Amino acid sequence: xxxxxxxxxxxxxxxxxxxxxxxxxxxxxxxxxxxxxxxxxxxxxxxxxxxxxxxxxxxxxxxxxxxxxxxxxxxxxxxxxxxxxxxxxxxxxxxxxxxxxxxxxxxxxxxxxxxxxxxxxxxxxxx
Amino acid sequence: xxxxxxxxxxxxxxxxxxxxxxxxxxxxxxxxxxxxxxxxxxxxxxxxxxxxxxxxxxxxxxxxxxxxxxxxxxxxxxxxxxxxxxxxxxxxxxxxxxxxxxxxxxxxxxxxxxxxxxxxxxxxxxx
DNA sequence: CTGTATCCTAGTGGATACTG
DNA sequence: CAGTATCCACTAGGATACAG
Numbered sequence: 082x083x084x085x086x087x088x089x090x091x092x093x094x095x096x097x098x099x100x101x102x103x104x105x106x107x108x109x110x111x112x113x114x115x116x117x118x119x120x121x122x123x124x125x126x127x128x129x130x131x132x133x134x135x136x137x138x139x140x141x142x143x144x145x146x147x148x149x150x151x152x153x154x155x156x157x158x159x160x161x162x163x164x165x166x167x168x169x170x171x172x173x174x175x176x177x178x179x180x181x182x183x184x185x186x187x188x189x190x191x192x193x194x195x196x197x198x199x200x201x202x203x204x205x206x207x208x
Numbered sequence: 209x210x211x212x213x214x215x216x217x218x219x220x221x222x223x224x225x226x227x228x229x230x231x232x233x234x235x236x237x238x239x240x241x242x243x244x245x246x247x248x249x250x251x252x253x254x255x256x257x258x259x260x261x262x263x264x265x266x267x268x269x270x271x272x273x274x275x276x277x278x279x280x281x282x283x284x285x286x287x288x289x290x291x292x293x294x295x296x297x298x299x300x301x302x303x304x305x306x307x308x309x310x311x312x313x314x315x316x317x318x319x320x321x322x323x324x325x326x327x328x329x330x331x332x333x334x335x
Numbered sequence: 336c337t338g339t340a341t342c343c344t345a346g347t348g349g350a351t352a353c354t355g
Numbered sequence: 356c357a358g359t360a361t362c363c364a365c366t367a368g369g370a371t372a373c374a375g
Contacts, residue, residue, distance in 0.1 A: 093309035094234050094302055100316075102229035104348075107221050120357050131349050136358060146319025157356040158355085167312050174304045175221055181301050182220035185294050189227075192273025231368075247337050258369050263338060284336040285375085 097171070100145055105130050105138045107175070110164060113148055114172050117161040147171070224298070227272055232257050232265045234302070237291060240275055241299050244288040274298070 101107055108127045112118050118126065123135060130138075139162060142148040147168035153159040164172070228234055235254045239245050245253065250262060257265075266289060269275040274295035280286040291299070 092235070093306045093313070094238075096313070097305045097309040098225075098229055098234060102225055107225060108219070111221075129349095132351080132358070133360090134348060137348085144320055144323040145316050146323075152357095155356095158358090160357060167315060171305075171308055171312075174301075174308050177301045177304055178224045178298075179220045181298055182224040185298075186220065186223070188294055189223075189272050193271055196271040196273075256369095259338070259371085260340095261368060264368090279337095282336095285338090287337060 100147070101171070101175070103138055103141070105134055106142060109135075109138055109142065109162075110147065110168060110172060113162050114164040114169055117151070117163040119162075120160055123162070142168075227274070228298070228302070230265055230268070232261055233269060236262075236265055236269065236289075237274065237295060237299060237302075240289050241291040241296055244278070244290040246289075247287055250289070269295075 101110070105127060108130075109123060112123060112126050120135070120139075123139075124130065124132070127135070139148065139150070143150050143162075147165055148162050149165055151161045151163070153161070228237070232254060235257075236250060239250060239253045247262070247266075250266075251257065251259070254262070266275065266277070270277050270289075274292055275289050276292055278288045278290070280288070
């Protein structure tokens with residue numbers, strides 16, 4: 082995802098890809114689609130994410146209307162993030178992609194191995 | 209897309225996103241799905257792409273088995289890129305996302321405007 | 336025509352100290 | 356708890372000269 086505020090982009094596929102392409106967007110979306118999650122929960126459920134990126138990604142998803150942020154004015158504060166209906170709909174489409182990925186995972190691994198093997202052979206021939 | 213050779217990644221959604229998330233992957237995939245395309249044709253059909261990124265993206269898509277590269281040993285050389293069956297299947301799924309994006313485009317624009325407006329108001333209050 | 340090699344910039348993302 | 360601010364590293368990506 083381009084984190085900067087990209088202006089109107091022609092191709093709608095590119096738009097949706099941009100919205101979801103960040104390193105963390107999907108993971109956060111999945112978590113928030115299952116149930117409302119708190120900031121610290123996300124830190125745990127999305128292993129490896131930094132505070133900075135967690136906040137940044139949350140803000141972007143919220144800005145795009147994919148997540149809602151609910152603050153409980155308690156002490157200590159409690160904040161819950163939930164997926165909106167739009168996000169849930171989007172997620173349903175992403176599941177289609179998941180299935181494609183799972184079906185083709187062996188193919189892709191094989192394709193890569195074959196490609197890398199061919200490159201290696203070429204390099205040796207050249208040397 | 210992470211251009212570097214990422215090793216086995218757990219979540220299949222992330223895999224597919226990574227494969228398609230580059231700034232140019234989708235545009236190239238679309239062009240090559242319509243019909244076999246030559247290098248120079250792509251340079252024209254994908255406006256704004258640099259030679260470097262065109263080659264890089266083509267190689268990555270080829271490595272993942274989404275594109276095939278056919279070289280005609282003529283003078284001057286002729287090279288055609290075509291989408292594989294796997295890529296066509298993937299593209300079909302991407303169309304679902306397109307439709308989502310088109311349906312929700314107004315919502316997203318509105319959500320962003322509202323969010324930015326709220327931020328602006330907060331900033332003024334704070335100042 | 337179809338690339339590759341090189342140099343450069345901007346932005347993504349990581350680590351972490353600090354705060355209400 | 357839920358962030359924000361700061362500094363830093365890496366790499367995606369652009370421009371372009373050169374080559375088979």
